[in-house]
Amino acid sequence: xxxxxxxxxxxxxxxxxxxxxxxxxxxxxxxxxxxxxxxxxxxxxxxxxxxxxxxxxxxxxxxxxxxxxxxxxxxxxxxxxxxxxxxxxxxxxxxxxxxxxxxxxxxxxxxxxxxxxxxxxxxxxxxxxxxxxxxxxxxxxxxxxxxxxxxxxxxxxxxxxxxxxxxxxxxxxxxxxxxxxxxxxxxxxxxxxxxxxxxxxxxxxxxxxxxxxxxxxxxxxxxxxxxxxxxxxxxxxxxxxxxxxxxxxxxxxxxxxxxxxxxxxxxxxxxxxxxxxxxxxxxxxxxxxxxxxxxxxxxxxxxxxxxxxxxxxxxxxxxxxxxxxxxxxxxxxx
Amino acid sequence: xxxxxxxxxxxxxxxxxxxxxxxxxxxxxxxxxxxxxxxxxxxxxxxxxxxxxxxxxxxxxxxxxxxxxxxxxxxxxxxxxxxxxxxxxxxxxxxxxxxxxxxxxxxxxxxxxxxxxxxxxxxxxxxxxxxxxxxxxxxxxxxxxxxxxxxxxxxxxxxxxxxxxxxxxxxxxxxxxxxxxxxxxxxxxxxxxxxxxxxxxxxxxxxxxxxxxxxxxxxxxxxxxxxxxxxxxxxxxxxxxxxxxxxxxxxxxxxxxxxxxxxxxxxxxxxxxxxxxxxxxxxxxxxxxxxxxxxxxxxxxxxxxxxxxxxxxxxxxxxxxxxxxxxxxxxxx
Numbered sequence: 001x002x003x004x005x006x007x008x009x010x011x012x013x014x015x016x017x018x019x020x021x022x023x024x025x026x027x028x029x030x031x032x033x034x035x036x037x038x039x040x041x042x043x044x045x046x047x048x049x050x051x052x053x054x055x056x057x058x059x060x061x062x063x064x065x066x067x068x069x070x071x072x073x074x075x076x077x078x079x080x081x082x083x084x085x086x087x088x089x090x091x092x093x094x095x096x097x098x099x100x101x102x103x104x105x106x107x108x109x110x111x112x113x114x115x116x117x118x119x120x121x122x123x124x125x126x127x128x129x130x131x132x133x134x135x136x137x138x139x140x141x142x143x144x145x146x147x148x149x150x151x152x153x154x155x156x157x158x159x160x161x162x163x164x165x166x167x168x169x170x171x172x173x174x175x176x177x178x179x180x181x182x183x184x185x186x187x188x189x190x191x192x193x194x195x196x197x198x199x200x201x202x203x204x205x206x207x208x209x210x211x212x213x214x215x216x217x218x219x220x221x222x223x224x225x226x227x228x229x230x231x232x233x234x235x236x237x238x239x240x241x242x243x244x245x246x247x248x249x250x251x252x253x254x255x256x257x258x259x260x261x262x263x264x265x266x267x268x269x270x271x272x273x274x275x276x277x278x279x280x281x282x283x284x285x286x287x288x289x290x291x292x293x294x295x296x297x298x299x300x301x302x303x304x305x306x307x308x309x310x311x312x313x314x315x316x317x318x319x320x321x322x323x324x325x326x327x328x329x330x331x332x333x334x
Numbered sequence: 335x336x337x338x339x340x341x342x343x344x345x346x347x348x349x350x351x352x353x354x355x356x357x358x359x360x361x362x363x364x365x366x367x368x369x370x371x372x373x374x375x376x377x378x379x380x381x382x383x384x385x386x387x388x389x390x391x392x393x394x395x396x397x398x399x400x401x402x403x404x405x406x407x408x409x410x411x412x413x414x415x416x417x418x419x420x421x422x423x424x425x426x427x428x429x430x431x432x433x434x435x436x437x438x439x440x441x442x443x444x445x446x447x448x449x450x451x452x453x454x455x456x457x458x459x460x461x462x463x464x465x466x467x468x469x470x471x472x473x474x475x476x477x478x479x480x481x482x483x484x485x486x487x488x489x490x491x492x493x494x495x496x497x498x499x500x501x502x503x504x505x506x507x508x509x510x511x512x513x514x515x516x517x518x519x520x521x522x523x524x525x526x527x528x529x530x531x532x533x534x535x536x537x538x539x540x541x542x543x544x545x546x547x548x549x550x551x552x553x554x555x556x557x558x559x560x561x562x563x564x565x566x567x568x569x570x571x572x573x574x575x576x577x578x579x580x581x582x583x584x585x586x587x588x589x590x591x592x593x594x595x596x597x598x599x600x601x602x603x604x605x606x607x608x609x610x611x612x613x614x615x616x617x618x619x620x621x622x623x624x625x626x627x628x629x630x631x632x633x634x635x636x637x638x639x640x641x642x643x644x645x646x647x648x649x650x651x652x653x654x655x656x657x658x659x660x661x662x663x664x665x666x667x
Contacts, residue, residue: 061528061529061530061531062528169617171617172617199384199385199555199618200384200555200557200596200599200600201384201595201596201599201613201614201618202617203599204598204599204600204601204611204612204613204614205613207601207611208610208611208613211608211610226528226529228529228603229558229600229601229602229603229605230601232601232603232607233601233605233607233608233611234601234607234608252607256603266530267529267530268603269533270529270530270532270533271529271558271603272556272558272559272561272562272563273558273561273562273602273603273604274557274558274560274561274585274597274600274602275561275585275602275604276561276562276581276582276585276586277582277585277586278561278604279561279562284533284537284562286530286533286534286537287530288534290498290499290500290501290528290530290531291528
């Protein structure tokens with residue numbers, strides 16, 4: 001199999017539609033007789049849509065449910081509720097066998113370039129393994145040629161295919177992870193904190209690579225990150241998550257130009273800008289408190305204990321994610 | 335705990351020609367190589383660099399906290415005029431946690447999990463100020479209140495696992511402030527924290543250093559944090575300081591190609607979205623196998639013959655608004 005260079009598509013139907021997704025983890029008590037005494041609502045009613053060829057990012061702080069959402073989309077995490085439609089097919093309840101052809105089309109790049117590559121496999125076999133698993137490896141020559149093609153695609157020298165992961169730097173390892181994700185020529189690539197472990201000079205190389213590959217191959221990205229500067233650089237649209245819910249969805253320019261949800265505003269205020277002049281002019285507003293536990297979320301709007309504008313209503317009613325006149329979605333009573 | 339306004343001219347800390355080497359399986363690795371650094375009283379200096387650049391080793395050598403396999407090969411670390419490298423363990427203990435204190439990246443692993451928070455915060459007060467436990471605990475409660483930990487009295491009896499990451503880092507700051515230090519060294523103090531909590535902790539550090547007149551040596555890889563909080567910056571690469579200047583001069587007129595490369599490769603909230611980021615080609619060098627000459631030469635877009643043979647010295651830079659701007663580059667005299 002070869003890497004397709006997709007034409008810009010005329011297909012307006014979304015590639016992925018996630019509706020009211022929930023992932024709850026049971027909290028148990030007792031050792032011999034385990035009783036369920038509660039649930040961690042890691043993801044609680046999340047809905048979003050990915051258009052073909054775009055980069056949609058889920059951004060938020062630790063424990064907001066962004067990675068769990070990604071795992072659920074890949075069907076690597078059992079759902080408590082909700083629906084996942086990929087390219088027109090409801091994949092929510094597909095059996096593992098029926099899911100297989102879709103696994104080819106949805107691939108993942110992981111955060112940790114050290115932990116996610118098997119140290120006892122050569123780079124050739126790490127990159128080629130998905131081909132073998134899906135019975136697409138062909139004969140030795142085809143296999144080697146495909147791996148070489150993938151290595152070139154991500155900027156690695158094919159001559160290094162016989163080496164082991166420890167012989168590569170962090171940035172090169174992340175390229176290996178990207179090559180493996182591309183081996184099956186997927187439509188959707190889920191990047192979970194794919195550049196977070198890298199030093200800035202290497203991070204820039206990998207970000208450029210991800211943008212090049214998207215353009216060349218027409219990929220759609222679901223990008224999971226806590227880094228707002230990276231998200232702004234890469235994304236077309238962004239969903240901001242807080243405590244298992246999406247609080248705002250908007251295009252990049254709307255979200256960063258005029259954030260509407262008080263949490264989005266607080267996040268942007270907290271991110272320092274690498275310019276002493278700009279920082280000197282900017283007010284340094286800080287919101288109090290920390291993200292509450294997902295096991296005991298506050299009633300009403302999950303953000304109200306930290307919100308500078310909370311109304312009495314916010315303490316009792318959770319606001320729904322609803323459309324504003326400019327097309328963005330915001331979950332806020334204000 | 336207010337002190338007189340700090341003298342802005344006298345150097346509080348002067349590191350001169352510091353070299354630190356580690357014995358490893360692959361031979362001697364020089365993690366810090368001829369570093370020079372000056373920190374004035376009350377000033378915030380950021381030490382910036384990527385992993386392995388030597389910034390943390392520099393900090394640990396100030397406190398004499400290097401491991402057994404490390405050796406200071408040469409140099410001086412003058413703190414208030416006294417060479418810390420010549421002090422014996424006992425004298426150094428008198429300074430550590432007293433006049434110089436440190437905040438580490440991982441608040442969980444730097445707190446003892448089996449001792450109460452009160453015991454840990456009160457201990458330096460008891461040791462360095464000779465207070466009784468009840469007195470020290472009273473003072474510990476005041477310190478927790480100062481770093482905005484609610485219900486400080488009740489919190490004293492709790493253990494580190496009862497605290498969130500941000501609250502633990504507040505405890506670390508309370509401990510660092512316990513003895514009114516003149517210098518606080520913070521090694522990536524917010525790297526493990528979420529961004530809204532990072533902002534809280536850094537604002538707190540800024541307020542407290544202002545109030546107490548303590549100088550802050552802030553070790554970080556985050557150029558945004560540097561721009562927001564530091565007055566002066568030193569950039570490290572492969573164990574050497576390659577540039578130092580006021581924050582404004584460093585960001586406005588960088589005088590080293592590595593600094594320029596770093597600035598250009600960071601996406602920011604104000605940059606051009608989706609534009610190609612300028613990158614620094616290649617990888618950071620292997621410290622066990624450094625090239626002769628400038629360590630940045632193999633990645634430098636402006637490299638010439640001289641760079642490959644001779645290590646450039648840190649010298650006053652031209653074309654900058656800062657008189658103390660220094661750069662170690664043959665191309666930027």
